[in-house]
Amino acid sequence: MEARAREVGTPLSAPPAVRRTSDLAARGEPFLWLFGGALGLGIFMIVGFLLLVAWNGISTFWPKPIEVVALKGGGLVAGEPTRAESFRPGPERLAGLDAAARAAIERNGGHARRTLYRIGNYDLYNEDFRWVADFEVAGASRPADMVFVERLEWGPFVGRIKEVDLDGARSAGAAPDLGRLSSAHAAARARWQRLREIERGAIGEVNHDLNAERLRLRRAALDHGRDGPRFRQVEAEVAARTAALERAYAGLTAEAEAIRKEDGKFRLTLAEIGGKEKTVPLSEVVRLYPANDLSLWGKLRVYVSRWAEFLSDEPREANTEGGVLPAIFGTAAMTLLMVLVVAPFGVLAALYLREYAKQGKLVSVVRISVNNLAGVPSIVYGVFGLGFFAYIVGATIDQLVFPERLPNPTFGTGGLLWSSLTLALLTVPVVVVATEEALAAVPRSMREGSLACGASKWQTIRYIVLPRAMPGIMTGLILAMARGAGEVAPLMLVGVVKLAPELPVDGFFPYIHLERSFMHLGFHIYDVGFQSRNSEAGKPMVFVTTLLLIGLIAAMNATAIYLRNRLKRKYAVGHF
Amino acid sequence: MAQPATLLDAERKDDEPPARHERAGAQGIALEIAGFSLWYGETQALFDNTVAVQKGFVTALIGPSGCGKSTLLRAINRMNDLIEGVRIAGEIRLDGVDVYDPRVDVIALRKRMGMVFQKPNPFPMSVFDNVVYPLRVDGVRNRAVLGEACERALRGAALWEEVKDRLGDNALGLSGGQQQRLCIARAIAVEPDVLLMDEPCSALDPLATARIEELVDELRGRYTIIIVTHNMQQAARVSDNTAFMYLGRMIEYGDTQMVFTNPRRRRTADYVTGRFG
Numbered sequence: 146m147e148a149r150a151r152e153v154g155t156p157l158s159a160p161p162a163v164r165r166t167s168d169l170a171a172r173g174e175p176f177l178w179l180f181g182g183a184l185g186l187g188i189f190m191i192v193g194f195l196l197l198v199a200w201n202g203i204s205t206f207w208p209k210p211i212e213v214v215a216l217k218g219g220g221l222v223a224g225e226p227t228r229a230e231s232f233r234p235g236p237e238r239l240a241g242l243d244a245a246a247r248a249a250i251e252r253n254g255g256h257a258r259r260t261l262y263r264i265g266n267y268d269l270y271n272e273d274f275r276w277v278a279d280f281e282v283a284g285a286s287r288p289a290d291m292v293f294v295e296r297l298e299w300g301p302f303v304g305r306i307k308e309v310d311l312d313g314a315r316s317a318g319a320a321p322d323l324g325r326l327s328s329a330h331a332a333a334r335a336r337w338q339r340l341r342e343i344e345r346g347a348i349g350e351v352n353h354d355l356n357a358e359r360l361r362l363r364r365a366a367l368d369h370g371r372d373g374p375r376f377r378q379v380e381a382e383v384a385a386r387t388a389a390l391e392r393a394y395a396g397l398t399a400e401a402e403a404i405r406k407e408d409g410k411f412r413l414t415l416a417e418i419g420g421k422e423k424t425v426p427l428s429e430v431v432r433l434y435p436a437n438d439l440s441l442w443g444k445l446r447v448y449v450s451r452w453a454e455f456l457s458d459e460p461r462e463a464n465t466e467g468g469v470l471p472a473i474f475g476t477a478a479m480t481l482l483m484v485l486v487v488a489p490f491g492v493l494a495a496l497y498l499r500e501y502a503k504q505g506k507l508v509s510v511v512r513i514s515v516n517n518l519a520g521v522p523s524i525v526y527g528v529f530g531l532g533f534f535a536y537i538v539g540a541t542i543d544q545l546v547f548p549e550r551l552p553n554p555t556f557g558t559g560g561l562l563w564s565s566l567t568l569a570l571l572t573v574p575v576v577v578v579a580t581e582e583a584l585a586a587v588p589r590s591m592r593e594g595s596l597a598c599g600a601s602k603w604q605t606i607r608y609i610v611l612p613r614a615m616p617g618i619m620t621g622l623i624l625a626m627a628r629g630a631g632e633v634a635p636l637m638l639v640g641v642v643k644l645a646p647e648l649p650v651d652g653f654f655p656y657i658h659l660e661r662s663f664m665h666l667g668f669h670i671y672d673v674g675f676q677s678r679n680s681e682a683g684k685p686m687v688f689v690t691t692l693l694l695i696g697l698i699a700a701m702n703a704t705a706i707y708l709r710n711r712l713k714r715k716y717a718v719g720h721f
Numbered sequence: 722m723a724q725p726a727t728l729l730d731a732e733r734k735d736d737e738p739p740a741r742h743e744r745a746g747a748q749g750i751a752l753e754i755a756g757f758s759l760w761y762g763e764t765q766a767l768f769d770n771t772v773a774v775q776k777g778f779v780t781a782l783i784g785p786s787g788c789g790k791s792t793l794l795r796a797i798n799r800m801n802d803l804i805e806g807v808r809i810a811g812e813i814r815l816d817g818v819d820v821y822d823p824r825v826d827v828i829a830l831r832k833r834m835g836m837v838f839q840k841p842n843p844f845p846m847s848v849f850d851n852v853v854y855p856l857r858v859d860g861v862r863n864r865a866v867l868g869e870a871c872e873r874a875l876r877g878a879a880l881w882e883e884v885k886d887r888l889g890d891n892a893l894g895l896s897g898g899q900q901q902r903l904c905i906a907r908a909i910a911v912e913p914d915v916l917l918m919d920e921p922c923s924a925l926d927p928l929a930t931a932r933i934e935e936l937v938d939e940l941r942g943r944y945t946i947i948i949v950t951h952n953m954q955q956a957a958r959v960s961d962n963t964a965f966m967y968l969g970r971m972i973e974y975g976d977t978q979m980v981f982t983n984p985r986r987r988r989t990a991d992y993v994t995g996r997f998g
């Protein structure tokens with residue numbers, strides 16, 4: 146333009162300023178920076194968050210040394226240093242300090258540093274953690290004989306081994322034989338395991354059968370009335386079975402008692418740093434290690450064994466210790482069940498909307514409503530799930546199928562099934578929208594080709610449209626799964642609990658108990674971090690559990706994406 | 722042939738065999754389009770079309786773009802049923818039965834007619850599965866029957882030699898020309914009475930086009946073929962009869978040679994000599 150204008154002879158002058166700005170805007174560079182910056186910020190936040198969770202999660206289980214701190218005012222503190230921060234001591238604390246220390250603090254703008262020690266021994270101190278300010282410290286050391294003892298109850302013990310009593314063979318005072326101790330410890334843990342098997346497994350089974358007999362009697366009373374030959378026959382049977390079961394019960398309790406007695410002979414006496422003693426049965430010690438005298442290999446073993454316990458055991462101590470197996474299991478089971486429900490439900494709805502319904506105003510309204518469902522706050526679904534599924538559907542099922550258990554609800558309260566259905570409802574818009582898009586993206590020429598071959602509409606959908614749309618449908622299901630697995634709020638109303646006594650899957654008929662409440666990693670995080678007596682102890686567990694939840698969702702999504710890509714490859718062969 | 726030099730004659734040699742429809746042999750009427758009109762909603766696309774398509778002949782449907790050729794072709798196997806708001810009047814009779822009779826089973830009807838589209842549209846499946854798709858949806862499960870039908874159809878579509886070793890490969894891996902012949906094989910797999918082709922060569926290169934034209938020539942006599950084309954040389958080369966459409970109306974219908982050399986209507990003459998279109 147400009148070149149031509151010059152040729153014709155217009156005077157050479159700078160183009161007006163307005164034009165230059167519009168050129169700049171037209172080139173779009175300021176926007177490029179803006180968009181790039183927004184993307185960069187987003188990526189930075191996500192990566193930062195993942196790094197934070199990963200670092201905290203991964204380092205939590207690494208054994209830390211035990212520091213013994215001598216205080217200036219006298220007294221000793223022993224514990225794992227967990228973190229340090231700077232703080233502003235109050236005037237009354239400053240008043241108690243000597244001049245030099247006060248001057249140092251003043252030079253620092255009134256700030257001093259302090260360290261948080263995990264001192265353990267909750268049963269003796271009534272606290273797990275203690276702050277020690279730097280100006281209080283006279284000296285610190287890491288004695289090699291300090292041990293860190295994880296116990297079944299009262300949390301960890303930090304101190305020294307005072308005496309080991311192995312069935313009368315005492316080794317008081319002087320350095321205990323850690324090799325002998327650890328083999329005795331293994332034996333004690335095996336006994337404890339056996340005890341748990343008897344109490345949970347065998348006695349649980351007997352209790353379950355006893356309860357079943359009791360319910361059978363009630364059922365018979367409901368069905369045939371209390372006086373009649375049928376009822377009396379059942380009553381006699383139940384009495385006989387109950388007697389047999391009670392004999393079995395007595396045998397099992399006797400066995401358990403014997404083990405417990407044997408167990409009492411192995412004890413460990415520990416002394417905290419100030420000298421107070423505590424004796425614990427060896428079987429109640431989960432893990433014991435000399436924190437300041439560990440080789441790298443020893444640390445690694447502690448680390449791995451803690452992860453193993455975390456992944457494969459049940460929680461204890463109000464969820465702040467032990468494992469999260471029930472929560473992992475609950476999360477996975479609930480998510481899979483949700484996908485099993487939402488997949489056919491969402492795909493069928495979308496098929497009807499896109500392929501069969503007459504496209505008109507009504508369908509548009511339905512489509513908009515479905516899309517808007519995705520924006521409803523999830524707690525609303527929770528309320529609906531509780532009110533509709535549990536209180537109406539569940540209560541009806543209870544009345545019709547399990548009248549003998551009333552007034553105890555079976556399905557009439559929150560549970561795995563109702564949670565999965567609630568989340569399926571929550572995620573159905575995602576699946577419907579994705580499926581509709583995938584169906585619409587199947588080229589018309591494919592459908593026409595099939596119909597022209599004499600295929601019926603259903604055959605066309607079944608053999609041509611659905612396979613082509615499958616990757617898109619899978620994408621929808623993946624999105625739904627990701628959304629559902631991370632949802633916690635509605636679950637708190639329809640079946641998630643802090644501690645579920647039984648897994649939803651076990652050895653009793655019908656093996657999968659959809660009516661049971663369950664544990665969930667998302668709720669576990671909330672509970673451990675913010676609901677426990679001791680949130681400082683729970684904090685590391687929050688990160689570990691978060692890491693696990695992210696890992697679990699990532700693993701489930703990766704599997705689904707792998708499946709989808711295999712499908713995609715099948716339908717994407719190059720042209721020409 | 723003492724006729725003025727025409728487009729057609731320019732390509733003909735003197736020792737050319739007799740008119741092609743004589744090879745096909747007169748077998749009667751396969752399809753009668755009688756006073757057929759069609760509306761897309763409020764707009765009328767076809768006006769009172771009448772054509773009697775002869776059995777075993779290749780009938781070309783020519784006319785400028787948008788004149789309703791595809792619409793008429795798709796009306797024959799009722800593909801227009803898929804479009805909402807389509808209304809029709811008049812009749813299209815296959816063996817004397819109106820295909821729009823409410824008692825007619827559309828699926829059974831479509832099984833008697835193969836259709837080949839403008840753009841090759843093989844399904845994303847193996848070559849074999851593509852060819853036997855019409856049999857499968859018809860309920861045939863016997864491997865031997867399917868295999869035999871597959872070979873017959875592929876030989877019929879002159880594709881057998883090229884793909885016989887890769888029947889299990891995905892059909893989308895074939896070249897464009899091969900894909901179109903595969904679609905023809907699929908269309909003739911159930912031995913239909915009528916083969917409907919909607920500009921089957923418009924997405925192909927000249928070599929592939931020549932192969933398809935040869936193929937149409939080979940299929941002459943065995944199937945009644947209606948082929949839409951906007952390429953007049955092609956119509957002249959392959960068809961026995963030609964129908965010329967303009968703005969939804971059937972302007973002229975008759976022997977191809979006549980339509981091209983001695984059209985009765987002015988507009989036909991203008992079109993075939995390339996004066997508009």
Ligand SMILES: Nc1ncnc2c1ncn2[C@@H]1O[C@H](COP(=O)(O)OP(=O)(O)O)[C@@H](O)[C@H]1O
Nearest residue numbers: 761766784785786787788789790791792793804
């Ligand atoms: N699905 C449709 N809806 C509305 N109008 C259509 C549709 N398909 C074709 N038409 C119209 O019908 C007329 C004939 O189209 P078509 O049969 O495709 O022409 P041709 O195949 O001869 O190029 C055109 O004017 C076109 O715009």
Ligand SMILES: [Mg+2]
Nearest residue numbers: 790791792919
């Ligand atoms: Mg067309």
